[in-house]
Amino acid sequence: MSAAETTTAERVADRGTDPFLKVEDLRVLFPTEDGVVSAVDGVSFSVQKGKTLAIVGESGSGKSVTSQAIMGLVNRKTATMTGEVRLDGEELVSARPEQVRSLRGKRMAMIFQDPLSSLHPFYTVGKQLSEAIRVHQNVSKAAALKQSMEMLARVGIPSPERRIKDYPHNLSGGMRQRVMIAMALLNDPELLIADEPTTALDVTVQAQILDLLRDLQKEFGTAIVLITHDLGVVADMADDVVVMYGGRIVERGGIDDIYYRPEMPYTWGLLGSVPRMDVNRSERLEPIPGQPPSLIRLPTGCVFRPRCPYHELVPGDRCDTERPELLPVSPDHAVRCHLEPAQRREIALERLGAHLEPAPDAVGTTGMEDK
């Protein structure tokens, strides 16, 4: 048995337990004239097939750079990248660019926020789609075009035989986003990274697109990494959530952990900042004071310290000097905060009390029994 066969055999044996995507201590540094920007600072997470992981954060939290790093889209001449990204066991950070390129668009694909700037304005939809097929599959132009039409139909574009002759500017925003999704799905990727896929769209179109992603995931068992700042979309789509702030993961957990048992002051701030359609509208919003941090001069201790109203509850100046570790509070739930667990639960109850219980009209759904 050759060495290659052994690894394949091992990989098959591990597949039952190993996550499809595993990111381990990922760091991305951009040296600039003003100093080193640490955009991603020791990020670890994993996603199983058929599951959706949401990465939540504000501008500058490092969520988009994380996704570009996974896809191998970070320019290695201007950035330093360390850590591990394993796609079905295959390490990508140290891999040759050609190797990553052969996976990109085939085993892993990406949907970007702005379809107008991600589609080429000079080429027809059909040309762009069939090229994406012919890069990875040895098929004729006619066959690739036929495959493109089938995919357009599948993402809900009416009369695809006409649409493949259109240019991106002929299509509405929702249709363009569907074309992007169609392009991403052409080679049946096993991992789909969606970076703010619906931010530029109206709510009714957003609902159509999210529905489509959910159906496709059910059909193909795709692993999805969803990057967004919209907590409604996260609640709708995600199985697990990673909350990022200043390039670091500050809280990680199952969907119910993050919404019903949040333990990090930043997560409380996010949940308190969004107006909700389903509660009394006279309730005042509780914004997070201050501004997101500069990634060049990150605070030495906890990154959230300058905006955290609770740092005085921590004895000494630990929040200023000592970087908190991402410590587990339950098997799937981890938090980066110096506050004592009992303190955190008390504050969460006080701040978000009414929202920590599942909504009354959700009786009969899951989530009650693990209270």
Next chain:
Amino acid sequence: MTVVDESGTNQVLRREDALLRVDRVQKYFPITGGGVLKRKVGDVRAVEEISFDIVPGETLGIVGESGCGKSTAGRTIMKLLDPTGGKIEFEGRDITELDRRAMVPLRREMQMIFQDPYSALNPRHTVGGIISAPFKVQGVKPARGIQAEVQDLMARVGLNPEHFNRYPNEFSGGQRQRIGIARAIALRPKLIVCDEPVSALDVSIQAQVVNLLEDLQDEFQLAYVFIAHDLSVVRHISDRIAVMYLGRIMEIADAEKIYSSPRHPYTHALTSAVPLPDPNAERARERILLKGDLPSPINPPSGCVFRTRCPKAQQRCADEIPLLRELAPGHYGACHFPEEKHLIPV
């Protein structure tokens, strides 16, 4: 008080103490053909006969998807665009026909806040210069001098008054929006039209700006026209909400009612499409998916403009334009087959 307006068409709420009254306002943009003559070949009907009123201290939200005419409506109310038809009254005075110069004194009373805080501020003027502009344009000389007044305003909106001489590029998006707000409230207006004031901001910053707008409203009895596509934000800040589709108002009612008992199928579809930041509520949420895209405002469908996407559309919807009518006290909808009351238990 409700009256049927003179033409016997749309029913609207008309209140005696209205600060602003918008009566069947239209805004068409002409489409000209090629060639030297620029012959008019059609119209983009951006706003089609919208009517509403606002009383002092009230917030009217205008929601709708891109292309529904909500921003054009805001600019037309402000007289930044000339209405094609209809009447706009401010404090009982007809301002529809006033020209630019005649509008200048009225700008003390009505102001605007824009969506993009990056392009709404002149990059070559200091913050102090930007916020003092209204004083200079209107020839207002505060007793303590303009600078002291502007620094008070800066402090009021949460900016550091010492940053008087800085330029807009030195501020973050949220801070720039605060500069725009300080400029808008400088002369204590009675009405501010806010066009997507928070949609370019991060969630945590969005909440700061929403709270600031609410505080200023309480302090100065401001009336807002709050235009946005984010239903959760609009519902949070508004007293009443108008839902627009393809240039027309489909439904107008109290903010609470628009969500809890939408009567127009479009409002119902729109509110049901908003994901809730609560996983259990999400699992239980009933969704109405709309098919297709927005029709073109150049050639809108006959009858009800929403009928091409409406799950309840019938022959009558193609033949007859539905008029706004009072379906419940203070609740107006333009639909031949309105939804039943109390769809969503509150």
